[in-house]
Amino acid sequence: MWRNVAVIGVGQTKHGRRRDVNTAEMISEAAWRAIEDAEIAPEDIDAIVIGNMQGFGGICQAELWAGDWIGAPGKSVLRVATGGTTGGSVAQAAMYSVISGLYDVVLAIGFEKHSDSKEPGATTGLAHVGLANLFYMFNYGAPMRALFALSGGVGAAAGVSSYQAMFYMHRSGCRIEHYDMVAAKSRRNAAKNEYAHLQWPNCTPDDIAKTPMVAYPLRFGHICPASDGASAIIVASEEIARRVDRPAWVKGLAACADEENQMGENAQGVGILDTSEQLQCRIAAMKAYEMAKIRNPREEIDVAEIYQPFPHQELMYAEKLMLFDDGKAWIALEEGETEIDGRIPIDPSGGVLSTNAIGSSAMQRVAECALQIMGKAGKHQVPKDVKNAVAHGWGGSTNFTVVTVLGDAPRR
Amino acid sequence: MGVRRVAIVGYAQTKHQWDMPKTREDMVFEVAKGAAEMAGVTREEIDTVINASSDYLDGRTISELFLTMPSGAYLKDYTKTEMDGAFAALYGVMKILAGTHDVALIVANTQGSTFNPHQVSYHMLDPTFDRQLKVLNDMAIAAIQARMYMDKYGVAEEEVAMVSVKNLWCAAKNPNAHRKMPGVTVEDVLGSKMLYEPIRELMMSPVSDGACAVVLASEEKARKLTDNPVWIEGVGSSQDFYVRDRNLQRLEALEKAARRAYRMAGIKDPFAEIDVAEVTERYAHEELMIYEALGFCEEGKARRLVDNYVTWLGGQMPVNPSGGALGADPITATGLIRIVEAAKQIRGEAGAYQVPEVRRALAHGQAGICAQSNIVFILGGEE
Numbered sequence: 001m002w003r004n005v006a007v008i009g010v011g012q013t014k015h016g017r018r019r020d021v022n023t024a025e026m027i028s029e030a031a032w033r034a035i036e037d038a039e040i041a042p043e044d045i046d047a048i049v050i051g052n053m054q055g056f057g058g059i060c061q062a063e064l065w066a067g068d069w070i071g072a073p074g075k076s077v078l079r080v081a082t083g084g085t086t087g088g089s090v091a092q093a094a095m096y097s098v099i100s101g102l103y104d105v106v107l108a109i110g111f112e113k114h115s116d117s118k119e120p121g122a123t124t125g126l127a128h129v130g131l132a133n134l135f136y137m138f139n140y141g142a143p144m145r146a147l148f149a150l151s152g153g154v155g156a157a158a159g160v161s162s163y164q165a166m167f168y169m170h171r172s173g174c175r176i177e178h179y180d181m182v183a184a185k186s187r188r189n190a191a192k193n194e195y196a197h198l199q200w201p202n203c204t205p206d207d208i209a210k211t212p213m214v215a216y217p218l219r220f221g222h223i224c225p226a227s228d229g230a231s232a233i234i235v236a237s238e239e240i241a242r243r244v245d246r247p248a249w250v251k252g253l254a255a256c257a258d259e260e261n262q263m264g265e266n267a268q269g270v271g272i273l274d275t276s277e278q279l280q281c282r283i284a285a286m287k288a289y290e291m292a293k294i295r296n297p298r299e300e301i302d303v304a305e306i307y308q309p310f311p312h313q314e315l316m317y318a319e320k321l322m323l324f325d326d327g328k329a330w331i332a333l334e335e336g337e338t339e340i341d342g343r344i345p346i347d348p349s350g351g352v353l354s355t356n357a358i359g360s361s362a363m364q365r366v367a368e369c370a371l372q373i374m375g376k377a378g379k380h381q382v383p384k385d386v387k388n389a390v391a392h393g394w395g396g397s398t399n400f401t402v403v404t405v406l407g408d409a410p411r412r
Numbered sequence: 413m414g415v416r417r418v419a420i421v422g423y424a425q426t427k428h429q430w431d432m433p434k435t436r437e438d439m440v441f442e443v444a445k446g447a448a449e450m451a452g453v454t455r456e457e458i459d460t461v462i463n464a465s466s467d468y469l470d471g472r473t474i475s476e477l478f479l480t481m482p483s484g485a486y487l488k489d490y491t492k493t494e495m496d497g498a499f500a501a502l503y504g505v506m507k508i509l510a511g512t513h514d515v516a517l518i519v520a521n522t523q524g525s526t527f528n529p530h531q532v533s534y535h536m537l538d539p540t541f542d543r544q545l546k547v548l549n550d551m552a553i554a555a556i557q558a559r560m561y562m563d564k565y566g567v568a569e570e571e572v573a574m575v576s577v578k579n580l581w582c583a584a585k586n587p588n589a590h591r592k593m594p595g596v597t598v599e600d601v602l603g604s605k606m607l608y609e610p611i612r613e614l615m616m617s618p619v620s621d622g623a624c625a626v627v628l629a630s631e632e633k634a635r636k637l638t639d640n641p642v643w644i645e646g647v648g649s650s651q652d653f654y655v656r657d658r659n660l661q662r663l664e665a666l667e668k669a670a671r672r673a674y675r676m677a678g679i680k681d682p683f684a685e686i687d688v689a690e691v692t693e694r695y696a697h698e699e700l701m702i703y704e705a706l707g708f709c710e711e712g713k714a715r716r717l718v719d720n721y722v723t724w725l726g727g728q729m730p731v732n733p734s735g736g737a738l739g740a741d742p743i744t745a746t747g748l749i750r751i752v753e754a755a756k757q758i759r760g761e762a763g764a765y766q767v768p769e770v771r772r773a774l775a776h777g778q779a780g781i782c783a784q785s786n787i788v789f790i791l792g793g794e795e
Contacts (some may be wrong), residue, residue: 001416001509001511002512022539022540023539053467053473054467054468054473054494058535058539059535059539060466060532060536061495061779064651064654065542068654072651073652073653074651074652074668075650075651076648076651076669078493078495079494079495081467081474081494082476092491093506096503096506096507096510099509099510099511099512100505101509102505102647128473254489255491256487257461258480259481260478260480280487291512395474396474399480400490
């Protein structure tokens with residue numbers, strides 16, 4: 001049955017273009033930092049959970065050869081991968097490993113090394129998400145142009161997200177200017193985070209507004225980078241966590257998957273047309289809060305780390321996480337409530353908009369929440385006392401969500 | 413095993429074959445529905461769905477994405493372990509032990525005909541060194557291993573071929589198996605195509621399309637669902653060093669995984685206490701090495717278990733009565749199929765390849781090159 005577990009150590013690499021290390025070196029950089037941060041010995045670790053997006057760096061099952069670098073031999077190694085949610089799914093698998101009682105200390109690692117692919121970032125990898133399904137629709141004579149438009153296949157993640165950004169604007173009444181504000185805030189916050197990729201001190205919404213339009217309504221300044229990086233956490237049982245000054249206790253965790261395709265199964269046209277609906281995120285949030293015994297997230301959540309490679313997602317998911325009324329997050333943004341020193345800081349680390357090493361990204365959300373609770377976030381530490389923090393991740397074709405609630409006290 | 417116990421309450425598998433005339437989605441739907449029906453659970457009663465498939469093997473990014481609906485994961489807790497389905501089963505067990513979930517559906521699938529898995533194995537090598545050499549893949553490394561093992565213990569090619577004969581005879585009795593060769597002889601195996609010396613076509617698992625699903629439930633739920641639950645008495649897993657850095661003559665990670673599973677199940681003498689074993693032997697020589705790692709015999713003595721018909725159907729310790737991976741190998745589903753076949757033996761549902769009076773069974777799954785990562789399950793029937 002349930003037993004309390006906590007995050008007792010966090011390790012991150014500098015994210016960005018990392019031509020100075022290979023994948024194994026990069027993973028071990030994050031892993032050893034987490035081990036040192038937790039003040040444990042490598043042999044104290046019972047099991048490892050690891051994940052990334054296969055193929056993005058042209059590598060398959062990297063833990064097989066990179067495992068030797070992180071002390072994997074002789075330990076149980078579980079590989080978990082779920083698209084964008086990977087890091088969050090890996091973290092949750094590590095948490096369940098300890099909650100179950102099978103293991104006492106588990107190391108969880110998420111990583112990506114985009115610069116190892118020839119073309120910039122993950123374009124090919126993401127095109128392969130839906131491509132295979134489009135192929136058998138060609139057999140029915142559907143024209144390629146229509147299919148790509150329907151599925152958002154063009155432009156991969158940015159393609160899917162530009163439709164979503166339009167839906168969200170329509171639903172909430174916010175404007176592109178608000179997306180500029182979110183992006184500028186992320187770049188500014190990232191400048192305070194030594195591990196972040198795109199750092200831009202004093203970035204203003206006007207700076208973002210000057211960048212070229214990529215896919216309406218998304219500008220170049222609205223789009224996340226393709227980073228190299230790894231992040232890791234150490235999850236431990238209550239007995240071990242008690243030895244740490246201020247561990248980040250796991251209070252609630254949930255994952256949820258909605259229908260995978262905007263067109264519906266086999267393009268029958270019965271699927272979700274409004275991709276800003278995000279029912280699965282609301283369900284995951286409700287489950288995680290219920291587990292964490294959080295009745296009023298608006299009052300009880302002190303900081304949120306939201307997976308937002310595109311700016312509308314910060315606003316949209318903040319609403320789905322019940323931090324604001326539906327369609328009202330942009331008003332709080334205008335009032336500065338989501339700044340580092342605001343009422344409810346969102347992505348004080350700069351978020352995914354400023355750093356996106358995919359397998360690492362959702363793990364960083366959990367890691368950053370843990371840092372805020374432990375009081376170790378450095379220059380981007382929020383000034384207020386952090387009792388509860390919520391970490392979010394989305395993946396798939398924006399239809400997977402993971403939500404993890406961490407707190408300064410164990411679950412009662 | 414903690415406060416809670418976990419049971420297998422339902423399972424289903426496809427008829428494994430080359431170039432299956434079904435989409436991946438149809439295949440997954442068939443087994444997910446089949447396992448849930450056998451368990452007597454509705455989709456609403458399933459708390460979590462865990463998929464086991466691989467982006468590389470499926471030739472697509474986020475391989476589980478379009479399987480949400482066919483596996484019944486719509487608006488449910490859904491995740492993927494990108495390795496053998498037996499590891500997904502371990503994750504399912506952990507979620508149930510955690511008390512957060514009561515019923516878990518594990519679905520594993522690979523269509524090997526889509527994308528050559530031996531080509532994929534090349535990408536599983538260290539990219540900064542071994543891949544640059546362009547001489548190694550899973551078969552080449554297994555051949556080196558086979559030669560090292562055979563030379564060390566004086567194992568003849570005929571003895572390795574006997575393992576293939578044993579498993580293929582059984583596969584012929586298994587309606588779900590892929591490679592059916594009733595009456596195959598040692599001469600046939602040794603006459604089959606030489607791939608990488610000393611490995612011949614019939615000493616290696618076939619490339620199969622197939623899927624498998626298992627429903628796991630907490631003790632309380634299992635008691636309500638069935639009179640015939642199969643209990644998970646022990647589980648252990650371990651990863652070994654990368655191929656370059658390890659002694660290929662023995663499977664040390666499997667030894668560790670087995671020890672953990674035996675300890676959890678309270679097994680002291682595995683040969684005496686286990687009635688049947690279903691193992692993932694991608695190569696005939698590997699099965700011999702598995703016997704030693706599982707503690708069925710002393711190091712280097714495994715060939716005697718085959719020579720003396722101990723591990724044949726009808727012997728003292730039948731191994732792979734279903735035909736094993738040499739009979740069908742839909743990669744990520746293979747380990748989960750071993751769990752299903754072990755459960756069938758306990759429940760007396762194995763038909764033509766049933767082993768009499770099975771109380772306790774062992775199932776083994778592996779991932780990586782030359783069984784780098786291993787997992788062992790000990791299953792038991794009602795006391």
